[in-house]
Amino acid sequence: MxxxxxxxxxxxxxxxxxxxxxxxxxxxxxxxxxxxxxxxxxxxxxxxxxxxxxxxxxxxxxxxxxxxxxxxxxxxxxxxxxxxxxxxxxxxxxxxxxxxxxxxxxxxxxxxxxxxxxxxxxxxxxxxxxxDQPDELRIDLDPQPGTDFAHAARAATELRAILDELGVTGWPKTSGGRGVHVYLRIQPRWTFVEVRRATIALARELGRRRPDLVTTAWWKEERGERVFVDYNQMARDRTxxxxxxxxxxxxxxxxxxxxxxxxxxxxxxxxxxxxxxxxxxxxGDPHAGVDDTGWDITPLLEWAERDAAAGEGDLPYPPDHPKMPGEPKRVQPSKDRDRPR
CATH class of the missing domain: 3.90.920.10 (DNA primase, PRIM domain)
Structure with a gap:
């Protein structure tokens, strides 16, 4: 029995x-x-x-x-x-x-x-x-092959320096795997599209400061042995x-x-x-104070405008997402016949 x-x-x-x-x-x-x-x-x-x-x-x-x-x-x-x-x-x-x-x-x-x-x-x-208005901006630091949690933690520390300059508190946590998540509590005034743009701007700034460590490249073939900032975690219905x-x-x-x-x-x-x-x-909980204040993301949106003026516009959305205005082609670079060689 x-x-x-x-x-x-x-x-x-x-x-x-x-x-x-x-x-x-x-x-x-x-x-x-x-x-x-x-x-x-x-x-x-x-x-x-x-x-x-x-x-x-x-x-x-x-x-x-x-x-x-x-x-x-x-x-x-x-x-x-x-x-x-x-x-x-x-x-x-x-x-x-x-x-x-x-x-x-x-x-x-x-x-x-x-x-x-x-x-x-x-x-x-x-x-x-x-x-329809996020109150949480999430930065997902995702180690790529050849990197590990230590690299993600190093990228998070570099990110913290930028957040300190902006005067905003970041709240880090482990992903439960090899990655690191950093959350910002923000004012619920902006759309998913705007908060995603702000996230891209922040990720690009981090990548400029540590191009050896961090990438925003959506296509895996372009990431190398770096930590990918998965900006699409701020797209609607990504959690x-x-x-x-x-x-x-x-x-x-x-x-x-x-x-x-x-x-x-x-x-x-x-x-x-x-x-x-x-x-x-x-x-106690290291995130106990996360709800104390909501930050105004206007500085990041200004960075996004600056980047767009310099030719760095939007980045691809997830493959299951409808095509969005201003989004570049969702074509793997090595398969893009129109891409300059």
Whole structure:
């Protein structure tokens, strides 16, 4: 006979009852972490992950049978079988289609999503009150082949110097892999197109200062052994795993906020399902002040205008995005017959 299946549990979270079924189902086989481990991990980092998710439309990356099983992204909350207290926010995709996404109002929403097999939380950089105006500018520093986390951390340190000159605070975190994310809290006054332009301008400035280390080249054949600043993470419907989200890695790593002083020396593999709750309890959240002020991105938009006047206009959008006004051709340079040789 097979092992006895653990019974479902009912757990009170933020004033709501959340059902946890199959608590002993193994989600991370290499570490032996179960569905209950994932569920209680998210409860243990509640303040931190709610700082990242509160009132943000959120795409759920679900693995109902564990990280080695089937995965899918859920962008629409089902119309049936959902607790009446679950909140949603309507967002518009680049195609013009709309969807009601989960919009966490409290930790019970996170717990409910974990019960549904969610491992990774991908919030939009907007709030439910202004779904078309980002309040979070995200810089994704993505190491390319031949580079690693140390290079991304070095690029982030160079970025910080630029942010200091601009008088804006950057909030770094590990990606949960080899990359580094730096967030800026901004005023929700600009469109996705404008915030993406600002991100490109900032990335280009970083690339000018460290062309040996950083690139904004969209085409992989042009990047070399450098850290790619993925400016398209600010395109509409592109999302990043949030602070304190687990990642679907064998080690059950976590995208973890860090402070600038420790960033060069941390090992992102040290931040996982077991270690991060203790770290948060002992030292607090390095992103605790992220919501204190919203920055005016006008200086970056002025840089974008300067760059355009110098012949550096827009850059390609993701391949699944509609063609945008002023966007260059989406043709791999080595296959572009019209490109000067």
């Amino acid at each position: 097979g092992a006895t299946k653990a019974p479902a549990e009912e757990i009170e979270v933020a004033g709501h009852t959340v059902r946890l079924s199959s608590p002993d189902r193994v989600i991370f086989p290499k570490r032996g972490f179960t569905k209950a481990d994932v569920f209680h991990y998210y409860l243990s980092v509640g303040d931190g992950i709610m700082r990242a998710l509160r009132d943000r439309p959120t795409t759920l990356q679900r693995f109902p049978d564990g990280v080695e099983g089937e995965m899918f992204f859920q962008k629409r909350v089902p119309s049936r079988g959902v607790p009446p207290w679950v909140r949603t926010a309507e967002i518009s995709f680049p195609s013009g289609r709309k969807a009601a996404e989960l919009c966490p109002a409290d930790l019970a929403h996170v717990a409910w999503a974990a019960q549904m097999g969610t491992i990774v939380f991908h919030p939009w950089p907007v709030r439910a009150t202004h779904v 990043i795993a949030c602070a304190y989200s687990l990642r679907a890695t064998a080690r059950a790593t976590v995208s973890t906020p860090v402070d600038w002083a420790e960033l060069p020396d941390v090992d992102p593999d040290d931040f996982d399902l077991r270690t991060v709750p203790e770290r948060l309890a002992q030292r």
